[in-house]
Structure formats: C-alpha cells, structure tokens
Amino acid sequence: MTEKNKIMVDPWGQSLVEDYTRLQKEFGMQEFDKTMFPEPNLQMRRGVNFGVQDGETIATAIKNKKPFYVLSGIMPSSEKIHLGTETVIQNIRYFQDHGAKTFVVIADVESMATRGISLEEGKKRALQFHIPAYIALGLDPAKTNFYLQSENKKVSNLAAICSQKITENEFRAIYGSVHPAKVMSAFTQMGDILYPQISEKMPGIIPVGIDQAPHIRMVRDVARRLKAEQGFFLPSALYNKYTSALDGSFKMSKSASELGKIEIPEKDLSILEKKINKTLTGGRVTREEQKAKGGEITKCIVYEYCKNHFIKEDKILQNMFEECTSGKNLCGECKAKYGVPYAKKFYEDFNKKFEEAKKIIGKIRFVD
Numbered sequence: 001m002t003e004k005n006k007i008m009v010d011p012w013g014q015s016l017v018e019d020y021t022r023l024q025k026e027f028g029m030q031e032f033d034k035t036m037f038p039e040p041n042l043q044m045r046r047g048v049n050f051g052v053q054d055g056e057t058i059a060t061a062i063k064n065k066k067p068f069y070v071l072s073g074i075m076p077s078s079e080k081i082h083l084g085t086e087t088v089i090q091n092i093r094y095f096q097d098h099g100a101k102t103f104v105v106i107a108d109v110e111s112m113a114t115r116g117i118s119l120e121e122g123k124k125r126a127l128q129f130h131i132p133a134y135i136a137l138g139l140d141p142a143k144t145n146f147y148l149q150s151e152n153k154k155v156s157n158l159a160a161i162c163s164q165k166i167t168e169n170e171f172r173a174i175y176g177s178v179h180p181a182k183v184m185s186a187f188t189q190m191g192d193i194l195y196p197q198i199s200e201k202m203p204g205i206i207p208v209g210i211d212q213a214p215h216i217r218m219v220r221d222v223a224r225r226l227k228a229e230q231g232f233f234l235p236s237a238l239y240n241k242y243t244s245a246l247d248g249s250f251k252m253s254k255s256a257s258e259l260g261k262i263e264i265p266e267k268d269l270s271i272l273e274k275k276i277n278k279t280l281t282g283g284r285v286t287r288e289e290q291k292a293k294g295g296e297i298t299k300c301i302v303y304e305y306c307k308n309h310f311i312k313e314d315k316i317l318q319n320m321f322e323e324c325t326s327g328k329n330l331c332g333e334c335k336a337k338y339g340v341p342y343a344k345k346f347y348e349d350f351n352k353k354f355e356e357a358k359k360i361i362g363k364i365r366f367v368d
C-alpha cells in the first residue's frame with residue numbers, strides 16, 4: 001500500500017474512517033462475527049463492533065472458565081466522556097460479566113503528558129466524574145481493580161522494558177512522529193496493557209475505539225518480542241466503530257463545538273432535545289419522496305445513536321427502522337417518537353445512577 005493510500009489513525013487526534021474493511025486489513029484484524037462470544041451484548045449484535053484480534057483465545061477462556069482479563073483506561077482530561085465511550089464501557093461490562101478480571105487504569109500520567117493536566121487534577125476528575133460515570137453505565141465496582149498510572153511502579157517498570165523493544169523508526173512508522181509526549185504515553189500504555197500479566201500469566205482483551213489501533217499494534221509487537229523472556233500472551237483486542245458527530249462528519253471530537261456533539265453527561269435535557277433535532281437524518285428532499293421511498297436510514301445519525309446507545313429494546317428499534325424505511329414516518333415524527341424520548345430516557349437513567357455511584361466513591365478499591 002502506498003503512503004498516500006495508507007489510513008493514518010491517530011490515537012491523540014481525529015481521524016475520519018470510512019472504510020472499515022481496509023482498516024481491518026491494515027491492522028491485521030479479523031472481521032468481528034457476533035457469534036464469536038456467548039450471549040453477545042447489544043453493541044456486538046448491532047454491528048458497533050467490527051474488528052477483533054485473537055478473539056478466539058478469549059472465547060475459549062470464557063467457554064472453559066479459564067482466567068483472562070479485560071483492561072481499559074480512563075483519560076481524566078475533562079469532566080465529560082464521548083458518547084462512543086459508552087460502547088467501550090458496555091464491552092468491559094460484558095467481559096466482566098463473563099468472568100474477566102477487570103482492570104481500569106486512570107491514565108493520569110498520559111493526561112499530564114499530552115494535555116497538561118496535573119496529577120492532582122487528574123485524580124480529582126477521575127474520582128468525581130469518570131469512575132462514577134463508568135459505574136453508572138454498568139461497571140461493577142466490587143469486581144473492578146482501579147489504579148492510577150502515576151502510583152503504579154510495575155507499570156512504569158514495564159514501560160521501560162517495552163521501550164527496549166521498539167526502534168525509533170518503528171515508532172515513527174506507527175505513530176507518524178516521535179514527539180516526546182507521544183513516546184512517553186505510548187510506552188506507559190504498553191505497560192498498562194501488559195500489567196495484569198505480571199502477577200498472573202493469562203490472556204487479556206482490550207475493548208477500544210479504532211483510534212487506539214496503533215497502541216494495540218505496537219503492544220502486540222512488543223509482547224511477541226518479550227514472549228521468550230516474560231511469557232506474555234499477545235493482548236487480544238475488540239474494536240468498535242467511531243461515533244459520528246451530529247452533522248455526520250467525524251467521530252465525536254472533543255474539539256467540536258458544544259452544540260455539535262452529544263456527550264455524557266447531558267444535564268440539560270432541553271438542550272439535548274435541540275441537539276437531537278438538529279442531528280443529521282437520512283430524510284429525502286421532499287415529503288412526497290420520503291413517503292414513496294422511505295428514509296435513507298444508513299445515512300441517519302439519529303438512527304445511529306438510537307441503535308448504538310439509546311434504544312435497548314430490539315423490538316422498538318425494529319419499529320423505528322420499519323417506520324422509516326417504509327415511509328410511514330417523516331423525520332420530524334420519527335425524532336418526536338424515538339430520537340428525543342429515548343435519548344432523554346438514556347440520560348435520565350444515567351443522571352440518576354451517576355448520583356448514586358458518587359455516594360460509594362469512598363469505597364473504591366485501588367490496586368498497585
């Protein structure tokens with residue numbers, strides 16, 4: 001593949017990905033098959049997950065009740081999370097429910113290196129917002145090992161070991177630059193991903209957005225190179241698609257304007273309603289055309305949000321789909337019947353559980 005045609009995926013920036021099949025090839029993924037894991041969750045069933053690496057290893061561990069882990073990171077750079085992060089949390093929850101030892105790292109070192117957030121501020125944001133939000137979205141705190149990057153000596157030692165196994169040119173080929181903050185963050189992340197294998201050699205799976213694919217590529221290379229001396233399993237990964245911005249253009253970026261994105265939380269439900277009402281639809285040019293041909297649902301971001309996040313009941317989603325594609329509903333009617341009420345329901349539920357989760361934050365167990 002020529003440089004021109006190569007898809008550059010940037011874990012710290014914003015990438016537009018239209019061709020997931022090409023990405024699967026470029027990053028050596030298998031296409032995700034929803035029958036791969038038992039009792040697939042909503043995201044797996046509805047095509048939000050599109051790629052996987054070494055998923056069979058994890059499927060076998062689940063089936064045989066053998067130890068494995070799931071790990072994810074919280075970047076405490078702001079007191080909001082992308083709606084797309086809900087997919088990652090639901091996948092962590094899925095593996096947790098299926099026997100995984102669960103690790104959630106507070107990436108305070110990375111947040112300091114790449115966004116200039118002090119360690120104290122990162123910890124405060126994690127405790128006041130991120131951890132309660134993850135619990136509100138379904139993570140079981142009693143079964144989750146949380147830790148701070150800055151306080152985990154084993155992670156920093158592992159990062160140093162990993163740094164011996166990659167050349168400058170290899171790093172540049174994967175990330176496009178050798179900016180010191182990127183180097184620091186990438187090796188720390190490698191330490192995180194391999195950390196659970198220090199105390200117990202077991203396979204692990206990392207549910208991620210596609211923007212994290214470069215980290216996974218590099219940690220798998222390093223784990224392979226360290227296999228003989230450390231006995232590491234290559235980390236498995238489950239990839240989800242980007243969540244579109246309201247105008248359908250890019251993934252929901254932190255840099256998009258406040259009204260151009262939906263995040264978690266959305267405290268003011270009247271603003272949420274305005275956002276849903278201005279979200280791109282697959283509506284036809286005229287009412288007559290839509291009645292005759294139905295909406296172009298594959299282009300509709302309201303439907304994407306409902307399918308991937310807001311409508312949990314399959315039957316209701318099916319009704320939304322049929323009423324759109326048959327031309328029964330015009331977009332205004334559809335938003336009033338499905339988009340707005342189910343978005344509000346999602347956030348009301350979140351807000352309630354978030355307040356409850358904040359009350360138990362003093363009991364959270366940190367490991368090191």
Ligand code: SF4
Pocket residue numbers: 281282283295296297300301302303320323324325329330331332334335
């Ligand atoms: Fe989207 Fe609903 Fe319009 Fe169909 S009718 S294009 S699902 S908003």
